[in-house]
Amino acid sequence: MDERKRALSISFAKRKFGEYYARGPTQLRVPSELARREFGFLFFGEKFMLRHKGFSSGEELIAFLRERVPSDAYHSTAIYRDPEAEMERKGWLGAELCFDIDADRLDAPCKFEHDRWACACGATGSGPAPRACPKCGAEGLREEAWMCESCLERARDELMKLMEILHSDFGMTQSEMSAYFSGHRGYHLHVRSEEVLKLGESERREIVDYLMGIGMDPSAHGFAASGGGPTPSPLSPGWAGRLSKAISEILARFDEEGLRALGLAPKAIKAIVEGRDSLLRDWLDGRGWGLRRRAGSKGWEAILRGAIKLASVNIDAVVTTDLHRLIRLPGSLNGKTGLMVIPLGIERVEDFEPFLDAAAFDGEERIHVIEAPKLKLGGQSFGPYEDETVDLPASVALLLVCKGKAYPAVD
Amino acid sequence: MFGKIDLAKYPFSAEAAEYIKSKGLMLEDLASQEFRPILAKAEERARGAMLEGRIPEWRRGEEEMEIISYPIALMLMSLVRDQGVQRRFALAEAKRAYGFLREDSSEKILRIGEGTFGMRIRTAGESRSNRFYEFELYFADYLKDTASLRHGKWKLCNRILSSGWVSLTREELARLIQEEVYRRILERLSTPIDGEPEFLKPIVSGLRGLAESARGTAEYLEAPKGLILEAMPPCIKSLYEGAIHGRNISHMGRFALTAFLAGAGLGEEDIIRVFQSSADFDGRKTKYQVEHIFGLRGSRIRYKPPKCDTMRTHGLCVGPEGECGGIRHPMAYYERRLGMRRTRRAGGTEAVKATPSPDRDG
Numbered sequence: 001m002d003e004r005k006r007a008l009s010i011s012f013a014k015r016k017f018g019e020y021y022a023r024g025p026t027q028l029r030v031p032s033e034l035a036r037r038e039f040g041f042l043f044f045g046e047k048f049m050l051r052h053k054g055f056s057s058g059e060e061l062i063a064f065l066r067e068r069v070p071s072d073a074y075h076s077t078a079i080y081r082d083p084e085a086e087m088e089r090k091g092w093l094g095a096e097l098c099f100d101i102d103a104d105r106l107d108a109p110c111k112f113e114h115d116r117w118a119c120a121c122g123a124t125g126s127g128p129a130p131r132a133c134p135k136c137g138a139e140g141l142r143e144e145a146w147m148c149e150s151c152l153e154r155a156r157d158e159l160m161k162l163m164e165i166l167h168s169d170f171g172m173t174q175s176e177m178s179a180y181f182s183g184h185r186g187y188h189l190h191v192r193s194e195e196v197l198k199l200g201e202s203e204r205r206e207i208v209d210y211l212m213g214i215g216m217d218p219s220a221h222g223f224a225a226s227g228g229g230p231t232p233s234p235l236s237p238g239w240a241g242r243l244s245k246a247i248s249e250i251l252a253r254f255d256e257e258g259l260r261a262l263g264l265a266p267k268a269i270k271a272i273v274e275g276r277d278s279l280l281r282d283w284l285d286g287r288g289w290g291l292r293r294r295a296g297s298k299g300w301e302a303i304l305r306g307a308i309k310l311a312s313v314n315i316d317a318v319v320t321t322d323l324h325r326l327i328r329l330p331g332s333l334n335g336k337t338g339l340m341v342i343p344l345g346i347e348r349v350e351d352f353e354p355f356l357d358a359a360a361f362d363g364e365e366r367i368h369v370i371e372a373p374k375l376k377l378g379g380q381s382f383g384p385y386e387d388e389t390v391d392l393p394a395s396v397a398l399l400l401v402c403k404g405k406a407y408p409a410v411d
Numbered sequence: 412m413f414g415k416i417d418l419a420k421y422p423f424s425a426e427a428a429e430y431i432k433s434k435g436l437m438l439e440d441l442a443s444q445e446f447r448p449i450l451a452k453a454e455e456r457a458r459g460a461m462l463e464g465r466i467p468e469w470r471r472g473e474e475e476m477e478i479i480s481y482p483i484a485l486m487l488m489s490l491v492r493d494q495g496v497q498r499r500f501a502l503a504e505a506k507r508a509y510g511f512l513r514e515d516s517s518e519k520i521l522r523i524g525e526g527t528f529g530m531r532i533r534t535a536g537e538s539r540s541n542r543f544y545e546f547e548l549y550f551a552d553y554l555k556d557t558a559s560l561r562h563g564k565w566k567l568c569n570r571i572l573s574s575g576w577v578s579l580t581r582e583e584l585a586r587l588i589q590e591e592v593y594r595r596i597l598e599r600l601s602t603p604i605d606g607e608p609e610f611l612k613p614i615v616s617g618l619r620g621l622a623e624s625a626r627g628t629a630e631y632l633e634a635p636k637g638l639i640l641e642a643m644p645p646c647i648k649s650l651y652e653g654a655i656h657g658r659n660i661s662h663m664g665r666f667a668l669t670a671f672l673a674g675a676g677l678g679e680e681d682i683i684r685v686f687q688s689s690a691d692f693d694g695r696k697t698k699y700q701v702e703h704i705f706g707l708r709g710s711r712i713r714y715k716p717p718k719c720d721t722m723r724t725h726g727l728c729v730g731p732e733g734e735c736g737g738i739r740h741p742m743a744y745y746e747r748r749l750g751m752r753r754t755r756r757a758g759g760t761e762a763v764k765a766t767p768s769p770d771r772d773g
Binding site: 199206240 | 554555572575
């Protein structure tokens, strides 16, 4: 894209963002204790983030959004005595417990359909970028992550798993949790309670390890490789029940292919496939030693590893452990897509349709698409497009422009 | 009931503080002849902690002295103004408390945990996997209390956690109260006392002298010859810094650090000196452990430092994922930084064995 087209794209995006902030914005959720938070902004066509910004009221924040029209708006998960001071002098008072679930990390199969990579030498390909360019050997390839309903659905399942563990294991209540669609490829969950506010970095790290099953010793939960006693039931509290449930799932629905992927030897696979029903029945009755024996010690370890992977939550550990994190302002627009960072009612997480609910604009816009994969938005399919001028719903048009796949058509 | 013997066992408790307050003692009183034995007892507490890492036992009938000597020992430690020594003292007092707590009734454990330290504890009474979990501790308190406990069994993901409560055996709860005692004492000692009463000067300077000689002739803050601090991976660096600053290091952490330093070519004496400022330094034991890792004792196998996976499991990996650039072994990081080729050094690493389990190598 040449300079002129890029400038056109920027002014188009900025105009749409400006319209959005001018008319409300109704979805904006001013964070609690606003005056004690740090804000950060990115602007169209600028590289550097404006940080350490403070506001004394929601009106002041909205006035800023309207006047400056940032491409991205963030606030700190922490509250500070003096949010505008430099980091060491801010006076940290506590921070919400935040989680970031990114479809990018979930290795959804659709990644291979819609993600692309490109090298400076001109080579391109689909799927996640290889470590080095197969053509010229250069490293650090540019990745173009795309998103679709199916990878966001996976991310949403992950979010629900996260909320379930936080609720049943940690006793956190629905009223303490707020979930948001990030406007791009994932979900954020903020937990706010007196209890979590003061947690330090290493304590948050332990919570992350708990959720991700890092450093877990299954024998601590009754899954030792030997010894008698009943194996834990899926109804046991905490990880004991979660692992037991995951193992019963493996027994119930993993085919040969799936079992092989866990790292089981052919002999163990055969034993499981042939004895599936009785093994499952025994497992649910707490008689797990049959499975243990048939799998062998290596196989048993493989099953446990698989169960941990199945039952754990894939979150970005850095986001949760960082006490000074900036996170997207709910109700702002995401500069990568023009979609709203939108709060999800906890009770309707299951019904949330990101592309329908997060679309911020009505009407149509005419754009020229350079190249774009097929794209499903709010039940409708668009594209694929290649070098063509099209009239599209404004949100779809903005998405393609923000992604650098299109520029406004000039008559 | 919380009797005098309980006050003597737990002189840090809220009840003991109340009792001491009711005595209406003034600082000047301590200068009198009558208080000599109590001052002597306080000094004994301090010396015991410094020299042997333990508080001497008290004789039955001398509960009063045991109780009152505690705040005086705290005062002495505060006046000595030496963090390493203070940590050693705090640890000795905390371990003493643990020794009593684990033998005491559930009611007492609960009372100390809740009343003195504000821990949120529930009595549960459930058996699972052949263990009897008598108590539950609220997870936020649990995380705070286990922050410096590095053994894998304390990792939250290896515990039963339900609705925010972590199941604990009575012994485990007592162990966590030990952590509370340790932290509480260090907290108290972190606010220095202004001025030094004349009559305490001889005792305090005696303790300072003891601290000096116990630490050895040279402050060991300079890196031993042949060790390149800049090339250390973050995990080992954090353990190393912990050791020279006298912080407690888990068993696995010590093992990793020792084996790493040995692998980096340091001699036994040098390694022992690294651990010298640690709060629970025990010269004989450290020497034994180091020799063991060197293969001079026990199985005669020279141990290799644990690989990154193992470090991670034991909570010893400090860096965010990817910081070390895909390296799988701390030694490899060091060697790569030094630009060394992976050659076997003289001194023989041929009899190299996988990492022992933490329970076996000590």
